Amino acid sequence: MASSYKVTYFDIMGLGEPIRVLLSYGGLDFEDFRVQRESWPSLKPSMPMGQMPTLEYNGKIAHQSMAICRFLAKQVKLVGKDDWEDLEIDAMVDTVNDFRQKIAKYHYESNEQLKEEYGKILFNEIIPFYLEKLDSQAKTNNGYLVGGRLTWADLVFLGLLDYMEFMAKKDLLCKSPNLQRVKENVLSVPNIKKYIEKRPNKH
Amino acid sequence: MASSYKVTYFDIMGLGEPIRVLLSYGGLDFEDFRVQRESWPSLKPSMPMGQMPTLEYNGKIAHQSMAICRFLAKQVKLVGKDDWEDLEIDAMVDTVNDFRQKIAKYHYESNEQLKEEYGKILFNEIIPFYLEKLDSQAKTNNGYLVGGRLTWADLVFLGLLDYMEFMAKKDLLCKSPNLQRVKENVLSVPNIKKYIEKRPNKH
Numbered sequence: 001m002a003s004s005y006k007v008t009y010f011d012i013m014g015l016g017e018p019i020r021v022l023l024s025y026g027g028l029d030f031e032d033f034r035v036q037r038e039s040w041p042s043l044k045p046s047m048p049m050g051q052m053p054t055l056e057y058n059g060k061i062a063h064q065s066m067a068i069c070r071f072l073a074k075q076v077k078l079v080g081k082d083d084w085e086d087l088e089i090d091a092m093v094d095t096v097n098d099f100r101q102k103i104a105k106y107h108y109e110s111n112e113q114l115k116e117e118y119g120k121i122l123f124n125e126i127i128p129f130y131l132e133k134l135d136s137q138a139k140t141n142n143g144y145l146v147g148g149r150l151t152w153a154d155l156v157f158l159g160l161l162d163y164m165e166f167m168a169k170k171d172l173l174c175k176s177p178n179l180q181r182v183k184e185n186v187l188s189v190p191n192i193k194k195y196i197e198k199r200p201n202k203h
Numbered sequence: 204m205a206s207s208y209k210v211t212y213f214d215i216m217g218l219g220e221p222i223r224v225l226l227s228y229g230g231l232d233f234e235d236f237r238v239q240r241e242s243w244p245s246l247k248p249s250m251p252m253g254q255m256p257t258l259e260y261n262g263k264i265a266h267q268s269m270a271i272c273r274f275l276a277k278q279v280k281l282v283g284k285d286d287w288e289d290l291e292i293d294a295m296v297d298t299v300n301d302f303r304q305k306i307a308k309y310h311y312e313s314n315e316q317l318k319e320e321y322g323k324i325l326f327n328e329i330i331p332f333y334l335e336k337l338d339s340q341a342k343t344n345n346g347y348l349v350g351g352r353l354t355w356a357d358l359v360f361l362g363l364l365d366y367m368e369f370m371a372k373k374d375l376l377c378k379s380p381n382l383q384r385v386k387e388n389v390l391s392v393p394n395i396k397k398y399i400e401k402r403p404n405k406h
Contacts, residue, residue, distance in 0.1 A: 049298055049336060060287065067293035074286050083277050084263065090270035095252055114317075133252060 005030035009053035010037070012202045013166075015065040016053040018159030021186075022069055024195035025155060026076030034200075066093055066156070073152035080147065088146045092137070092153040099130045100160050107167035127168065135176040143181035150185065158186040166203040208233035212256035213240070215405045216369075218268040219256040221362030224389075225272055227398035228358060229279030237403075269296055269359070276355035283350060291349045295340070295356040302333045303367050310370035330371065338379040346384035353388065361389040369406040 005023055009016030011034035023030045035043060035052065044050050048063040055061070055068045062068055070090075073079050080086035106122050109115040134157075137145055145153040161183065165172050173179045186192060208226060212219030214237035226233045238246060238255065247253050251266040258264070258271045265271055273293070276282050283289035309325050312318040337360075340348055348356040364386065368375050376382045389395060 048294075049301075050332075057287075062287075062290050062294060064294035064297040067290050067297055070293055071286055071290040083274055084260075084265075087265050087270050087274040090273055091251075091265060091267035094267040094270055098252075129253075 004028070004057060006033055006056040007031070007053060008033045008035060008056070010035055010040070011200065013159075013162050013199075014203075015160075015163070017163065018069050018156045019053055019055065019065060019072065020199070021155050021159040021192060021195065022072040022076060022078070022152060025078070025189060025191050026072070027191055028072075028075065066097060069093070069152060069156055073155075076152075078150065078152040078155065080151065085147055089151050089153045092145045093156050095130075095134070096153070096157050096160060099134075100164050102126050102130075103164050103167045122168075123170075127170075127172070131172065131176050131179070135178045138176075138178035138182050143178065143185050145182060150189070154182055154186050155192075158183055158192075162203065207231070207260060209236055209259040210234070210256060211236045211238060211259070213238055213243070214403065216362075216365050216402075217406075218363075218366070220366065221272050221359045222256055222258065222268060222275065223402070224358050224362040224395060224398065225275040225279060225281070225355060228281070228392060228394050229275070230394055231275075231278065269300060272296070272355060272359055276358075279355075281353065281355040281358065283354065288350055292354050292356045295348045296359050298333075298337070299356070299360050299363060302337075303363050305329050305333075306367050306370045325371075326373075330373075330375070334375065334379050334382070338381045341379075341381035341385050346381065346388050348385060353392070357385055357389050358395075361386055361395075365406065 005028055007016060007019050007023070007030055009019075020030070020032060047054060048061065051063060053065050053068065054063050055071075062071070070093075080089050102122065106115060106119055109118060134145070141148045144150055145157060157179075161172070173183060187196060208231055210219060210222050210226070210233055212222075223233070223235060250257060251264065254266060256268050256271065257266050258274075265274070273296075283292050305325065309318060309322055312321060337348070344351045347353055348360060360382075364375070376386065390399060
């Protein structure tokens with residue numbers, strides 16, 4: 001039987017990984033279509049906004065990774081208990097993505113001097129600030145990011161963590177015990193554990 | 204009677220404006236608390252993630268402007284007709300914000316040489332690309348961004364437009380007739396029209 005879901009992304013974890021983790025959590029069968037770098041230029045114009053990842057479902061195609069994750073969170077029932085908790089989850093997801101973008105700005109900077117200057121601010125101020133705030137949030141929520149239980153914010157965090165650590169060239173959680181608990185709590189879910197064990201471990 | 208909603212932001216449109224527009228659309232009474240620049244350093248540490256805007260509601264406080272907008276969209280019933288349409292709205296909102304961030308990168312660049320170099324790419328490639336995609340989307344949807352009718356994506360677009368045009372120093376829609384229709388459609392809603400007429404017009 002054909003998969004109902006098709007994820008199209010580069011052959012790396014990157015922004016595609018939270019989507020793959022959410023689908024795996026729900027035990028939803030999906031085609032994990034991985035575009036090789038050399039095929040991308042010819043494929044790019046056919047993508048909505050010229051970007052990946054995309055999700056195909058029931059003959060329709062969607063883009064924007066976090067919008068896709070929010071949709072899948074509803075499918076697999078990892079959303080908030082009411083509209084306010086959904087707002088708290090959304091705010092956490094946006095904060096994790098702000099953090100990712102600040103690290104990406106460093107990783108993708110091609111001017112060595114600018115990279116070094118920004119690196120000082122990133123490693124001395126920005127990363128410690130975010131980690132402290134996020135770790136405190138995880139402490140309050142008993143090893144989860146929102147609501148004291150597993151939500152899609154935790155899966156997004158776990159899904160983006162490898163990419164962020166790859167870009168920062170740094171173990172980000174070594175001094176953040178409560179964020180380590182978030183990571184462990186997500187990884188202990190049997191469906192996710194199973195996915196992580198067999199996934200292509202590429203950056 | 205005290206307002207149920209309190210919006211805290213700088214005394215400008217910026218990222219606060221989509222929130223104010225959504226509250227106004229719904230006829231929801233709100234306290235429009237505007238922080239003057241000189242008060243910000245002392246207030247900043249008390250803000251979640253050190254950022255504004257925030258929304259206070261029923262004694263709780265939320266941050267992240269688009270997460271707040273999504274919550275308010277549910278309150279005022281400007282969401283999609285099903286989960287897939289919500290995904291399309293979310294993807295459009297994220298796209299509009301990507302566009303805003305690309306313009307902001309230009310506006311906030313303090314190095315004149317880097318600003319000039321990036322400006323060439325921004326004005327010759329990035330802005331035309333986004334406007335063509337968004338205008339085409341608005342054409343397909345008959346003067347709206349998603350679903351052929353008013354949703355919170357249109358209000359976010361209108362809410363951020365002034366800020367984007369201020370940062371780009373440019374009338375962005377002059378060659379985008381369908382995006383002009385989106386703007387007109389939002390501005391013709393009586394509650395929004397009333398708000399726009401009396402709002403502080405500050406950048």
